[in-house]
Amino acid sequence: QLTTGLESAWNKLRGVDVLTKENIAEPMRDIRRALLEADVSLPVVRRFIESVSEKAVGTDVIRGVRPDQQLVKVVNDELVQLMGGEVSDLVFAKSGPTIILLAGLQGVGKTTVCAKLAFYLKKMGKSCMLVAADVYRPAAIDQLTILGKKVGVPVYSEGTEAKPSQIAKNGLKEAKVNKADVIIVDTAGRLQVDKAMMNELKEVKKAVNPTEVLLVVDAMTGQEAAGLVSSFNDEIGITGAILTKLDGDSRGGAALSVKEVSGKPIKFVGQGERIEDLEPFYPDRMAQRILGMGDVLSFVEKAQEVMCQEDAEELQKKILSAKFNFNDFLKQTQMIAQMGSFSRLIGMIPGMNKVTPAQIREAEKNLKFMESVINVMTLEERERPELLAESRERRKRVAKDSGKTEQQVSQLVAQLFQMRAKMQKMMGAIQGKESPDMDE
Ligand code: GDP
Numbered sequence: 268q269l270t271t272g273l274e275s276a277w278n279k280l281r282g283v284d285v286l287t288k289e290n291i292a293e294p295m296r297d298i299r300r301a302l303l304e305a306d307v308s309l310p311v312v313r314r315f316i317e318s319v320s321e322k323a324v325g326t327d328v329i330r331g332v333r334p335d336q337q338l339v340k341v342v343n344d345e346l347v348q349l350m351g352g353e354v355s356d357l358v359f360a361k362s363g364p365t366i367i368l369l370a371g372l373q374g375v376g377k378t379t380v381c382a383k384l385a386f387y388l389k390k391m392g393k394s395c396m397l398v399a400a401d402v403y404r405p406a407a408i409d410q411l412t413i414l415g416k417k418v419g420v421p422v423y424s425e426g427t428e429a430k431p432s433q434i435a436k437n438g439l440k441e442a443k444v445n446k447a448d449v450i451i452v453d454t455a456g457r458l459q460v461d462k463a464m465m466n467e468l469k470e471v472k473k474a475v476n477p478t479e480v481l482l483v484v485d486a487m488t489g490q491e492a493a494g495l496v497s498s499f500n501d502e503i504g505i506t507g508a509i510l511t512k513l514d515g516d517s518r519g520g521a522a523l524s525v526k527e528v529s530g531k532p533i534k535f536v537g538q539g540e541r542i543e544d545l546e547p548f549y550p551d552r553m554a555q556r557i558l559g560m561g562d563v564l565s566f567v568e569k570a571q572e573v574m575c576q577e578d579a580e581e582l583q584k585k586i587l588s589a590k591f592n593f594n595d596f597l598k599q600t601q602m603i604a605q606m607g608s609f610s611r612l613i614g615m616i617p618g619m620n621k622v623t624p625a626q627i628r629e630a631e632k633n634l635k636f637m638e639s640v641i642n643v644m645t646l647e648e649r650e651r652p653e654l655l656a657e658s659r660e661r662r663k664r665v666a667k668d669s670g671k672t673e674q675q676v677s678q679l680v681a682q683l684f685q686m687r688a689k690m691q692k693m694m695g696a697i698q699g700k701e702s703p704d705m706d707e
């Protein structure tokens with residue numbers, strides 16, 4: 268796991284105020300080492316480190332987020348980008364059956380993937396057909412036939428005498444007759460990349476003109492995955508990859524290299540031997556899994572989300588100088604009402620109490636009432652609530668114009684001053700406390 272290797276990187280940033288080229292140099296060396304140990308190929312690591320360093324030094328400081336946490340976030344975001352950013356869905360043919368050709372070395376899980384994909388597509392409501400174009404071992408055809416039965420999809424085969432490209436072509440004809448939505452062509456792999464295998468794949472590809480050519484890669488291949496992916500991509504042209512055996516003792520290296528070396532995304536991952544053990548590849552989930560820093564990331568994201576830097580500073584100034592007025596009151600209440608996430612953020616700051624769902628509901632209820640009262644206040648009254656606190660005449664007028672009782676208006680004014688006091692206490696608490704510790 269990368270996690271342990273990266274820990275020393277974050278630790279080296281303890282106590283620094285801001286990320287600089289100088290103070291990230293050493294942590295970056297740790298990250299580089301950790302990536303290499305996780306079997307990411309060297310050229311990929313080089314480019315990655317370069318890009319992280321550049322972004323880390325250039326990022327704005329987010330209030331309440333420590334520099335080491337900020338670096339975690341940059342590394343995470345770059346990992347996600349490195350793996351393609353978004354989920355890459357399967358491409359379906361516009362007309363006629365969608366043809367998926369599977370390629371890959373022997374034993375990586377191609378035949379298993381055929382069944383898994385068929386199962387996945389069936390759940391999506393697509394009808395599938397499997398084509399047995401691995402003719403070198405009779406057992407391979409039997410294996411696919413058994414798997415097809417298990418999933419409940421037909422398997423097209425012609426025994427071991429026919430040519431794979433011819434089988435694929437005939438399989439496609441059959442699929443058209445049966446009106447199958449998708450055909451998945453299983454092919455033979457070799458222990459190593461060799462010419463005969465590539466030529467055969469090229470022929471099959473030419474024969475059926477597949478919508479998708481997916482390279483099945485064993486996650487445990489590690490940094491060799493990079494070379495493998497580029498040679499398959501150069502030779503036959505792939506549209507994506509499927510990473511299998513992620514449930515095994517994989518260090519994540521293969522996942523990080525595929526997109527960078529081929530420009531083609533990982534579309535699925537296999538995480539076990541059962542037919543249901545296949546799922547779309549989510550770069551963000553993978554990055555989190557690699558970093559093992561989910562807590563820190565969600566903290567940083569929430570901090571970014573809730574408090575845009577200037578806003579927070581502005582608000583803080585107001586609160587500390589006791590100028591918190593009806594406009595801010597309204598804004599704050601709107602914010603709390605809108606955001607359940609606010610309560611999660613508060614919950615992440617040690618020593619702070621969570622805003623409970625009941626409080627949020629209460630805020631939502633108050634908001635309507637408050638808005639109707641504040642709307643009839645003069646601009647001056649909104650800015651300086653003291654005016655209302657000091658003048659009964661003003662409160663009377665506001666009550667009349669908003670259709671509320673004088674008592675309700677008095678209560679609202681009192682509430683604002685209470686909120687002021689509370690906010691001041693809260694800001695004091697935030698300033699006094701540290702954000703959550705990463706090694707908790
Ligand atoms: P092929 O030679 O590429 O067709 O590979 P197979 O589909 O025959 O799979 C080879 C072996 O790997 C079989 O024993 C599969 O059960 C196993 N296998 C395939 N995918 C996975 C996976 O995601 N996780 C695990 N643990 N085993 C897998």
Ligand code: MG
Pocket residue numbers: 377378379401407453454
């Ligand atoms: Mg096979």
